[in-house]
Amino acid sequence: MKNTVLNHLFVCFFAVIIVSCTSSNKLELVTNGEANYEIVVLDNASKKSHGSAEILQNYIRQISGVNLAIVSESAQSADIAKIYVGTPSEENIEEHAIHIYTDKDNLIITGGSDLTVRQAVYEFLEVFLNCKWYAPDAEAVPNNKIIALNKPIDYKYTPEITTRTVHSRLFYENPDFADKHKVTTEAFPYYVPTARVHTFHKFVPEEVFYKTHPEYFALRGNKRLPTQLCLTNEEVYNIVRDSVAALFDQFPEASVISVSQNDNQQYCTCEHCKAIDAAEGSPSGTMIQFVNKIAADYPDKTVSTLAYQYTRKPSKTRPLDNVLITLCSIECDRSGPIEEKCVDFANDLKGWKELTENIRIWDYTTQFTNFLAPFPNIYTLQPNIKFFRENHARWIFEQHSSNPSELFELRSYIMAKLLWNPDRNMDELITEFTNGYYEEAGVYIKQYVDLIHDKIQEDNNFFLFLYGDPSQAFSSFLNSELLATYDGFFNKAEEVVAQNNTVLKRVKEARLSVDYAILEAYKKNLDNDFSMVLVNADDSKMINPDVVKRLERFYQTCKGANITLMNEMRFTVDEYYANYKNTMTVATQPNKALGKKVTLLTKPKKYANEDSQVLTDGALGGNSFYANWLGFEGNHLEAVIDLEEEQSIRSISTAFLQVTNHVVFFPKSVTYYYSNDNEHFYKVGTVVNDAPLSKTSKINDIKYFELEFPEVKARYIKIIGENRNEPPYWHHAAGLPSWIFADEVIVN
The missing domain is CATH 3.30.379.10 (Chitobiase/beta-hexosaminidase domain 2-like)
Structure with a gap:
């Protein structure tokens, strides 16, 4: 066979010929x-x-x-x-x-x-x-x-990107589908399966070594903590080296192993580690020197490590040729291209490019606290992938949610296509999918995609964060007018495919993100159009019928599509549904504290604009700390509510949030007091947390600290929520202050 070779890449203009043709061309x-x-x-x-x-x-x-x-x-x-x-x-x-x-x-x-x-x-x-x-x-x-x-x-x-991974179960569970899109069928191909990322705690387990050899672990202040390893300790090197050898022996087919930091920023600051990092200009200095020593023993294998958070800035030491630098973009604003919105990360990538050609990008493309929330970052995917390609990234891992998220099929399709060819026309690519997958409804899905992306671009100050919440956007691209418009697009989309059950199901699944945002708007009582509670002529309360209808539609659509998770903290759709129904019950309860003035005796930090009235505003917090929660870092909650007049009361309840991987824990206890002069307070009781923090604690949860007591006459209510102040020694944030987050106080 004769091979005719051209010196440039052909862009194909050949078409299938539908009519009969027998000519020699x-x-x-x-x-x-x-x-x-x-x-x-x-x-x-x-x-x-x-x-x-x-x-x-x-x-x-x-x-x-x-x-x-x-x-x-x-x-x-x-x-x-x-x-x-x-x-x-x-x-x-x-x-x-x-x-x-x-x-x-x-x-x-x-x-x-x-x-x-x-x-x-x-x-x-x-x-x-x-x-x-x-x-x-x-x-x-x-x-x-x-x-x-x-x-x-x-x-x-x-393809210039030679290892292409889209973190989507569509590809992991369907290898043939992954082949069609030329992406990997697993998240960490070629890796030792038990050593893929965040491996320090696997090589040197705290349970085995901490009590007998605290010197193996990071010095933080004047205390050794099992947050990270001390990378200048020779015994730590020996243990890790032996662990790597054992794993390569156990998995001889694997060519890559991760020797990488735990998922926290509590690195070692002992005299020796600090000196190296200072000389190197970055805490990645000790990391690269340590990993190079390991990699030198395995020249025919690849040792992967992270350039992540505190190690993201390049060191001066060059990684060995068989060291794979995995650079992570977790901190970045997703509302625009990384080169524009995340300049520090862009500069770090350029710095690593000068040191090595062996770069793997770990990019993030969904909101991990709310998989199903609207997350208008689709038009940033192409410029980011192009930027990675131009800076020696030959291996890109697009960390989607793996589990279904907003427009899951569309996102999976687009990311795979862009990893194969980053120069595709984005508008044509999205239209190709929406028209093909949603058929006649595709035009309305495309209108939703275009409009929500246009609207976030109009808000130059909006930070689209991986760990954000829809409530942050209720004055931006998710304001009430826009929510109604998005909802209208999906009404039309469902209408035009109403007779096609297969496509109608796809449209309903695409609608989940808008339904979720609207449900959260109802929970916050965004405005008159999005209010969970309606007040009848006799001043009785009832739940807005649209809330019930929308919640049931959301839940049943998730069930029908086998969508089980709401976020990366393993918070389930079933739990969201049950919590929301409980929220509706709470919302219709009488509440003598509703709208009453709150005076804080301790200072909150950052969240809910530090507004004390969050505790009595009638807007109920969701499962993210951004969603109407008042936060206290390293200090207790102490608040006084003025009921304006002396009233008979016999129960008080306060909601608290737990997100353990973000250092948000339930209070150790909540104590309630009453007074009639705001000077002399009398204790009515303490509610002790009956689920104290442990390694097996539920990661994401809401708990009501409710107390019933014999009726008293009171004008003022004092609440003290006892913060544990800092995590236990085994937690990844040991040594840092811990948070408590409180929301609606119900008094009756």
Whole structure:
């Protein structure tokens, strides 16, 4: 076979010819039910290449109804044209490259490896035969009696991003779908499965070593804490080296192991570590020197480490060639491209580029505190991936939620396409998906995507954070007028596909994010149009019927789509549903403290604008600390509520939030007092936390500290919520102040 090589990448302009054509400048693979070609698998081909030939055969049969025979190279016919699938021995092709070309009347589909041959087959099917794969259960395959292509063909492509991962269960649970989009089928391919990230605590477990050898761990102030390792301790190096050796022996097929910091910023500040970091200009100094020592023992393996939070700034020491720097963008504002909105990260990436060509990007693309919340960052994906590519990132891990999130299928599709070719036209790519997957409803889904992204761009001051909450955007791209507009788009979308149950289900799932935002707006009593509670003519309260309807729709849609998680803290849809129903019960309770003045005796910090009235405003907090909670860092909550007149009371309840991975814990206890002169207070009782903090505590939860007591006459209510002040020694934030977050106080 003659290989015609061009010196530049062809952008394909070849189209499937629908009409019959027999001229010499056409390849007619199939004509009116007749096969004009056979598929030839090279004699040296692997089982995977045979499978690639079968994929090609299957899709040509689906398109035309014609079955092209698959034969081996040695058994090929002399009187019929060929489609060769595989990598000919004489072909000089790079490992990651694909090449689709014609040699006279033959078609050759090849790649630099078995994997890229498979990718070349799918590229041929998509680019030349117009097959589309929107989701594992949704594809578009043309129906043509004639398959004819213009020739000559010389289509070459070598992706610059060579390991492409989209953290989506659509790909992990459906390897064939991942192959179609040329992404990996797991989050950490090639890695030792038990040492993928945050491995210090695995190599040197606190449970085993801390009590007997505290010197192995980080010095923080004047105390050793098991938050990180002391990287200048020779015994720590020996333990980690031996652990790495044992794991490579246990998993000989693995080529990568992570030697990386735990998920906190409490690194060692002992004399020796501090001196190295100072000389290196970054705490990554001790990290790189330590990892280089490990990597030097395994020149045929790759040792991965993190450039994350405190180690993100480059050191002066060059990583060894077999050290993989995994640079993480966790702090960045997602409302715009990283180069514009996260300049420090961009500069750090450029700095690492000067030290190494072995860079892996760990990028974040969803809101981890609220998977299903609107998160208008889609148009930032392309400029970010381009920026990574331009700075030596050949391995990109787009950390989506893995579990379903806002517009999950669309996001999974777009990220995979951009990792393969970052130069795609974004508007065309989104339209391709919305029209294909949502069919007639696609135009309205696209209108929603465009409008919400336009609106966040109008708010230059909005910080779109991975750990944010919809409530932050209620004065921005989720204001009440816009929520109503988004809701209208989905009403129209459902209407036009009402008779197509399959597509209607997809639209309902796409609508989840808007429904979730509106449910949270109702919880906050955003305005008259989005109020959870309606007041009847007799001053009795009732829940807005739309709240009940929307909550049930949200819950049932999640159930039908097997959507089980609300956030990365394992807070479930079932728990959200139960909590919301409980919130509705609380919202309709009489409350003598509603709207009453609150005086704080201790100072809150940062959240809810530090507004004391959050405790009695009738807006109920959600499962994120941004959602209407008043926070106290390292100090107790002490508040006095003025009921304005002496009243009979017999119960007090205050809600508290727990998010253990963010150092937010329930109070140790809550004590209630009453007074009639605001000077002399009398204790009515203490509610002790009956679920004290432990390693197995529920990560994300809301608890009502409720006390009932014999009736008293009171004008003033004092509440003292006892903060534990700091986490236990085993917590990743040991040594830092802990938080308590309080919300609505109910007095009756």
